[in-house]
Amino acid sequence: MLQLQNPFALLLSSLFVTFLYQCSATQFIVGDSAGWVIPPFPTYYTNWTNSHFIREGDSLEFDFNARFYNLIQVSQSEYEHCTALEPLKVFNSSPVNFPLKERGIYYFICSVSNYCTLGQKVIINVHQIPPQNPPTPSASPPQHQVPKISPQLSPNGSAPQPSGGTSNPPAPINVPSPTPVGGNVGCPPTPSSIHGVKSNIDVALLVCAMFGTFLGFWMM
Template sequence: MAALSDSLIVLEVVMAMAVAQFFGFTHGCWSGCPSACPPGVQYQVGGSVWSIPPSPHYYTNWSSSQSFRTGDSLRFGFETGNNDVIQVTKQEYESCTACNPLKVLNNGPAIVPLTEKGVYYFISNFSNYCALGLKVSVKVRDCPQQSPPTPLPSPSPLPAPPSSSPVPSPRASGGSNSPVPSPNYGYPPEAAAPSHDKSMASALSRFRRGSFETLFGWAFELCLVVFAIL
């Protein structure tokens, strides 16, 4: 029973440590693990083809309604030879000029990856399309970087199980060296008696029986003597 109790104590300690480590890990991830950046999205500029808009602020309104992040891309839908896309600075964007273009895309459809955060400016340098509202600015936000998870604390060593005291033997607990009596198992007292007691009892019985026979013989002989005298 003592060994079983010690094993149960050690098992409870191991289970408690496993539960604590589990909740510590999940709590750390729930509170500290950063959200992963979603896969890059490709946006169709304006939601349609890259062409003269129905209103001067059409592309500005479309851009402000989107949420661009690094890893996304822009798709300018147009036919080669009928339009173009020029990436310019803010000054040239506002003035609809392309004297010092940052990027020129003449083949359509044109795909522009958004690799860095910041504001991108695009215009059409085809005819007077820019003055008619064919330009767009895109604000790109940085995708949150993933930081390494917080390391879990090392588990504490298991406590040593309590030592069990030896069970005293009946000889030691009694304080004497007297032998333990043998059980009687339901037999008569004579059957459970030692062998030397049995011998003494048998001898006494024979002595009693012999004495009786001797007295009887003496009485019989005395009677014969009396009858002979008479």
């Protein structure tokens, strides 16, 4: 199943990259608003190409009047001598859309009359698109946990004895407890006093009951 999915995933990836490649492509009009004509000065098209950054995947558009001009792609040698004895491509109709599929240097001239020597020629330097690799996530360093050391007690439950001899601990000092001042202050009540309080409560309850009975007969 994985072997069937891998070619499909590669196809989708290539289509996606091609789509992005086409979306990012730019079409340049050579000479801008002037088009492909006899320039006002010899370095006009040289200045134009130096002011544009052209990459592979972009395209060139040459606009000219086909009755007076043409477009010839030539080699570097013929470009320098303004000749078209062995042209690479010839275009006699306008406009010309020239795709730049590969990086490199392209040479174009107009072979009509002496227009090339007057400056109707251009060098296009196509740059390579830098690879755009996705940033790799930085791996966080492993977090080392400090082990917790718990104190170990001896089997009999007592704290470990310090080394260096078997000296006996000092004997405890007996401190006499202070005698309270003022006789029996703060002493708990004796059982006899508790019994007397209980007897007084019983008498009070008996008197209240007799008074309630008398009041009930009197109201009748």
